[in-house]
Amino acid sequence: MTGELVISLDAMGGDNAPDIVIEGASIARERTPNLRFLIFGDETRIVPLLTRYPILKGCCEVRHTDKTISADEKPSQALRRGRDSSMGQSIQAVKDGESCAAVLAGNTGAQMALAKFILRTMPGIDRPALASLIPTNRGESVMLDLGANVECDENNLVQFAIMGAAFARSVLGVAKPTVAILNVGVEELKGSDAIKEADRMLREANIPMDYKGFTEGHGLGSGEVDVVVTDGFTGNIALKTAEGTAKMIANLLKRTLNESIVSKVGALFASASLQSLKNHLDPNNHNGAVFMGLNGLVIKSHGGASSKGFASAIIAAIDMAENDLAGKITRDLMNFNSSGSNDIDENVNEKKDETVIEMNIKEIQ
Amino acid sequence: MTGELVISLDAMGGDNAPDIVIEGASIARERTPNLRFLIFGDETRIVPLLTRYPILKGCCEVRHTDKTISADEKPSQALRRGRDSSMGQSIQAVKDGESCAAVLAGNTGAQMALAKFILRTMPGIDRPALASLIPTNRGESVMLDLGANVECDENNLVQFAIMGAAFARSVLGVAKPTVAILNVGVEELKGSDAIKEADRMLREANIPMDYKGFTEGHGLGSGEVDVVVTDGFTGNIALKTAEGTAKMIANLLKRTLNESIVSKVGALFASASLQSLKNHLDPNNHNGAVFMGLNGLVIKSHGGASSKGFASAIIAAIDMAENDLAGKITRDLMNFNSSGSNDIDENVNEKKDETVIEMNIKEIQ
Numbered sequence: 001m002t003g004e005l006v007i008s009l010d011a012m013g014g015d016n017a018p019d020i021v022i023e024g025a026s027i028a029r030e031r032t033p034n035l036r037f038l039i040f041g042d043e044t045r046i047v048p049l050l051t052r053y054p055i056l057k058g059c060c061e062v063r064h065t066d067k068t069i070s071a072d073e074k075p076s077q078a079l080r081r082g083r084d085s086s087m088g089q090s091i092q093a094v095k096d097g098e099s100c101a102a103v104l105a106g107n108t109g110a111q112m113a114l115a116k117f118i119l120r121t122m123p124g125i126d127r128p129a130l131a132s133l134i135p136t137n138r139g140e141s142v143m144l145d146l147g148a149n150v151e152c153d154e155n156n157l158v159q160f161a162i163m164g165a166a167f168a169r170s171v172l173g174v175a176k177p178t179v180a181i182l183n184v185g186v187e188e189l190k191g192s193d194a195i196k197e198a199d200r201m202l203r204e205a206n207i208p209m210d211y212k213g214f215t216e217g218h219g220l221g222s223g224e225v226d227v228v229v230t231d232g233f234t235g236n237i238a239l240k241t242a243e244g245t246a247k248m249i250a251n252l253l254k255r256t257l258n259e260s261i262v263s264k265v266g267a268l269f270a271s272a273s274l275q276s277l278k279n280h281l282d283p284n285n286h287n288g289a290v291f292m293g294l295n296g297l298v299i300k301s302h303g304g305a306s307s308k309g310f311a312s313a314i315i316a317a318i319d320m321a322e323n324d325l326a327g328k329i330t331r332d333l334m335n336f337n338s339s340g341s342n343d344i345d346e347n348v349n350e351k352k353d354e355t356v357i358e359m360n361i362k363e364i365q
Numbered sequence: 366m367t368g369e370l371v372i373s374l375d376a377m378g379g380d381n382a383p384d385i386v387i388e389g390a391s392i393a394r395e396r397t398p399n400l401r402f403l404i405f406g407d408e409t410r411i412v413p414l415l416t417r418y419p420i421l422k423g424c425c426e427v428r429h430t431d432k433t434i435s436a437d438e439k440p441s442q443a444l445r446r447g448r449d450s451s452m453g454q455s456i457q458a459v460k461d462g463e464s465c466a467a468v469l470a471g472n473t474g475a476q477m478a479l480a481k482f483i484l485r486t487m488p489g490i491d492r493p494a495l496a497s498l499i500p501t502n503r504g505e506s507v508m509l510d511l512g513a514n515v516e517c518d519e520n521n522l523v524q525f526a527i528m529g530a531a532f533a534r535s536v537l538g539v540a541k542p543t544v545a546i547l548n549v550g551v552e553e554l555k556g557s558d559a560i561k562e563a564d565r566m567l568r569e570a571n572i573p574m575d576y577k578g579f580t581e582g583h584g585l586g587s588g589e590v591d592v593v594v595t596d597g598f599t600g601n602i603a604l605k606t607a608e609g610t611a612k613m614i615a616n617l618l619k620r621t622l623n624e625s626i627v628s629k630v631g632a633l634f635a636s637a638s639l640q641s642l643k644n645h646l647d648p649n650n651h652n653g654a655v656f657m658g659l660n661g662l663v664i665k666s667h668g669g670a671s672s673k674g675f676a677s678a679i680i681a682a683i684d685m686a687e688n689d690l691a692g693k694i695t696r697d698l699m700n701f702n703s704s705g706s707n708d709i710d711e712n713v714n715e716k717k718d719e720t721v722i723e724m725n726i727k728e729i730q
Binding site for chain 1: 500501587612633634635639641
């Protein structure tokens with residue numbers, strides 16, 4: 001790690017802001033000595049908190065704003081009046097080169113709308129996607145889109161595959177990641193037309209990935225591939241189903257181990273092992289979804305993340321910044337485009353002005 | 366329980382046919398004394414197996430056919446040449462009133478195509494849906510569609526809700542089941558147009574259900590509602606994701622409990638409790654998805670089910686037959702239609718001849 005890294009934070013986003021944000025920043029700072037923060041939000045609430053964390057206080061700058069984006073604000077409202085909010089200013093700092101990434105909790109639709117408007121999409125990308133690491137049987141995989149786009153066509157899915165592969169190379173350190181599209185079966189004739197066409201395009205593409213075709217819901221937990229590509233509706237439901245199932249099993253396990261004295265003794269003996277499993281499955285340890293395909297890094301933390309979870313999101317942001325995620329995506333897109341196997345209009349994002357973005361944000365509400 | 370119950374079985378479907386089918390039938394017979402079977406398939410393989418189960422042998426009739434549907438057969442092929450196969454004949458027995466339900470393992474697309482063609486859809490139902498019980502934190506819930514229809518409109522979703530509620534009243538015994546549509550958020554403005562319109566229609570409907578609006582992926586594991594309604598693509602992926610996650614956790618738990626002597630001792634003490642949890646989550650104990658909306662009961666078993674799993678599917682079939690699932694659906698549809706809050710064309714299934722069905726089966730391939 002070289003030089004100084006600056007991360008911008010929206011101190012006012014998420015369920016327990018600003019406390020969780022400041023405490024999370026302090027935890028991340030302890031692990032990353034060359035880290036500095038630009039913190040946006042209500043200084044009357046932030047500054048008193050900072051007195052508890054003298055080291056953090058010494059390496060951050062607080063920029064005051066009264067304006068915040070509420071959890072129930074629509075993306076269109078956020079676009080109209082949120083650009084000088086703590087969220088908007090955190091993203092603007094990335095655009096202006098003041099920070100290498102913004103880490104935000106809270107209103108996802110507003111984050112997406114503001115990030116897309118302020119940073120714009122990369123050339124060759126029609127729509128950004130939300131990507132994250134998910135725990136599997138053999139470690140971690142990347143899944144995208146997790147909810148930025150309710151409906152996706154074949155070009156979107158192909159672009160998601162390219163971005164997901166770059167993510168796996170950057171963050172998981174896999175040279176040639178295995179990639180698959182989530183589908184209801186592995187046979188080529190299954191699924192929607194968009195999925196079948198994306199499958200055909202990826203089979204012919206010339207990019208550093210090992211494209212495997214389709215994977216089913218079972219493949220998420222088993223970690224069958226490094227990168228799972230899907231539309232935002234399915235991805236959001238699959239991610240939350242997996243999290244919900246893990247939580248259900250944890251509850252049932254707790255209840256069942258408390259049923260008798262014998263099983264309580266068992267649980268006591270097994271407690272260290274059970275704790276390590278709990279850590280592997282804890283969403284706080286996999287926190288930090290990234291809006292991929294923008295000209296700048298914006299990382300979304302779970303709204304209900306703990307301070308440890310918020311620190312994980314900051315550390316994920318550092319990883320992506322240091323491993324040149326954006327550069328990898330740009331190069332892969334250029335290779336894909338020059339292989340002539342697609343119809344992506346490179347200038348598509350140039351055409352988008354605020355009105356068009358407002359019209360398009362229906363998809364992320 | 367009164368009178369004699371006859372179930373027709375395709376002895377040749379599933380990964381370990383006919384052994385699993387015959388053994389499963391024997392297990393189900395032990396638990397249900399008034400049960401009889403019509404067994405379709407290759408008698409040179411079935412009859413020798415039956416010698417192992419004298420009680421079963423005394424209450425079943427084997428009808429020989431050489432013709433079977435293979436696992437990779439397309440629905441269109443199954444329709445063209447499969448109507449006198451063991452699968453087709455099992456369904457025909459329901460149509461002819463010889464059996465009260467058919468229980469089938471193996472090729473789901475072929476099952477759906479043949480069942481739809483032979484039994485036809487109920488008046489008021491455009492498309493059948495695949496429904497099943499899923500394990501939750503508070504017991505079991507019903508989910509549909511699990512993969513019969515890749516794309517669904519608002520009328521399909523409303524019909525799925527009505528059928529799912531009838532399923533919950535029949536099989537779970539809930540007088541007024543809670544019902545929700547699976548979505549990426551609980552706010553009314555989220556999701557596709559079809560989902561939003563189905564939500565509006567269900568809020569106004571006059572049927573014995575407690576409609577709750579939207580539920581997210583988390584709600585599946587927590588058992589937030591009795592009935593979860595979704596399209597077949599999302600439902601299939603959510604179900605398999607939940608099963609895959611449960612399997613992943615079981616594997617990790619096993620691995621982690623074997624890590625040290627102390628944790629092995631813990632596992633030993635907790636083994637009875639862990640076994641009861643395993644039973645609750647075992648897909649074999651929730652086996653038996655039903656094709657809802659047909660003029661007759663067809664139950665699909667997992668292709669890879671154990672004999673115990675196949676027996677569960679038979680017992681589920683008996684439950685549905687005895688609790689008049691079809692009658693409940695018909696009455697609810699009539700109430701819904703007479704409340705005037707829908708555009709369902711009651712005669713839609715009358716128009717369907719074989720050609721139309723062949724054209725429509727794209728959705729279930």
